[in-house]
Amino acid sequence: MPLIMMSGFPASGKTTRANQIRDYFNSKIAELSPTDSRIARLKVHVVSDEGLGISKEVYREARPEKDARATFYGAVKRLLSANDIVIADGMNYIKGYRYQLHCESKALLTPSCVVYVGTPAEKCKEWNVARDSEGKEGEGDGEGKAGVVKEKSREAYAPDVLDNLVFRYEEPNGMTRWDSPLFIVPWMDEDIPGEEIWNAMVNNEAVKPHLAT
């Protein structure tokens, strides 16, 4: 089933948005399962850098970064199947990497999309610092006018690592096969465009004939 690639600067809210998409998809599955056996078989997985124990220090050198990308890639690839929806939360800052993952889903005749978490670098730096203190004190200040529930106790990026990743970031381009369809989530939005993503990934008529029965 579909591959959803989260992309954005470090500390832009990728994990926060990935969790919102997972929750939206799980509620759709719960709602539709009783009457649709195809939907009842679906399972949502989030593969994240944090979940795989990938340190935010790997970006300092080419070798550990390459290994981390390979680990992440392998984890996504293992989960991709006819009945699994995979949300790839992390490592999608390089165009060629998104291209490769797109090809993996295409090989399984499943769709992919990119969710671009559009948060300006200055905001990311703010949120990165706030996250650091959340981790230490165990509670946030409720900041975020969007009302997004803050995810706690996650390690922050070192400032120079964050700057470096912002510098190297390759913005998605919805005109390319591997970055489309492209969904953009502005930082101040409370919600993700859940229904649009669901329709593109699950209710896509072109997709249905390929699903396992």
Ligand code: ADP
């Ligand atoms: P990433 O996964 O891209 O590194 P996170 O989702 O972990 O980013 O978010 C980084 C920090 O910013 C977290 O402390 C999170 O709670 C906060 N955050 C994320 N999105 C928002 C938002 N829309 N408004 C306010 N704070 C946010």
Ligand code: MG
């Ligand atoms: Mg994250």
